[in-house]
Amino acid sequence: MTTMSLPIISTCSAEGCSYNHDHDCHAAAITITGASSSCGTYVDEAAKAGIDTTGQVGACHRSECVHNSALECSAESVEIGSASDVADCLTFQAR
Numbered sequence: 001m002t003t004m005s006l007p008i009i010s011t012c013s014a015e016g017c018s019y020n021h022d023h024d025c026h027a028a029a030i031t032i033t034g035a036s037s038s039c040g041t042y043v044d045e046a047a048k049a050g051i052d053t054t055g056q057v058g059a060c061h062r063s064e065c066v067h068n069s070a071l072e073c074s075a076e077s078v079e080i081g082s083a084s085d086v087a088d089c090l091t092f093q094a095r
Contacts, residue, residue: 006029006056006057006058006073007056007057007067007073007074007075007076007077007078008054008055008056008057008077008078009024009025009030009054009055009056009057009077009078009079009080010077010078010079011023011024011079011080011081012024012025012055012079012080012081012087013079013080013081013082014039014042014080014081014082014086014087015086016044016086017039017042017043017044017045017087018043018044018045018046018047018048018049018050019041019042019043019049019050019055021048021050024054024055025050025054025055025080026048026049026050026051026052026053026054026055027041027049027050027051027055028050028051028055028056028058029041029055029056029057029058029059030055030056030057030058030080031057031058031059031060031061032057032059032060032061032062032073032078032089032092033061033062034061034085036083036084036085036088037062037065037083037088037089037092038084038085038087038088038089039080039087039088039089040061042086042087044086057073057075057078059071059072059073060072060073060089062089062092064094064095065092065093065094065095066093066094066095067091067092067093075091077091078090078091079091
């Protein structure tokens, strides 16, 4: 069995998320969900949360994305920000 390295979240502009510290995601791993490629890990909370390193993409439910391989993200890195939702994967590209 091999493990792939998880893509990092290069930037996050989702204001108000507990894991967003100065435009860096500090969730250990996020999940991309929904029809709008939203960040399912987004938490609108005043308290800061997360780990001391940059977050990564743990899973992606958007199988129609060119970066999706067996529901895992194969992009080198992703950007999270506001599109149709407050926190979307801006790296999403339809096949």
